[in-house]
Amino acid sequence: MISRRLEVVEKMEGASERPETKNFGSVGCFKLRLTGVAETSCFLVDGGGYLALTLRSSDPKQIDLDTVKGFLEKAAALRK
Numbered sequence: 386m387i388s389r390r391l392e393v394v395e396k397m398e399g400a401s402e403r404p405e406t407k408n409f410g411s412v413g414c415f416k417l418r419l420t421g422v423a424e425t426s427c428f429l430v431d432g433g434g435y436l437a438l439t440l441r442s443s444d445p446k447q448i449d450l451d452t453v454k455g456f457l458e459k460a461a462a463l464r465k
Contacts, residue, residue, distance in 0.1 A: 386430050387413035407450050412457060414450040425453040429461060436461055 391406045394415045405416040414427040423445035428437035438457040440448045 387411075387428075390428065391415060405450070409454060412454050414454055416445070416448075416450060418445070423448060425450060427453045427457040429457060431461065433461065433464055436464070 387408055387410075391408055391413050394404055395406055402418055407414050411431065412427055412429045414425065416423065416425045418424070422441050422443060424439060424441045425448040426437060426439040427450070428435065436457065438453060438460060440453055440456070442448045
């Protein structure tokens, strides 16, 4: 599921550059740059269902893949 979703993201149109993607196993993340704003999204599918988190910033360093993945994992832990 995660690999397939990341493949779809890589084929998206409208981004100013090809998205950076990473499959962490249980979590998938991708980073886009849209009209001057960086956007990083991470998602997971587990026993609790589907959960996704997207952060945007004018400074891409603030929302790297590992940081957003960490926020998502903390949110997932709180819902259990």
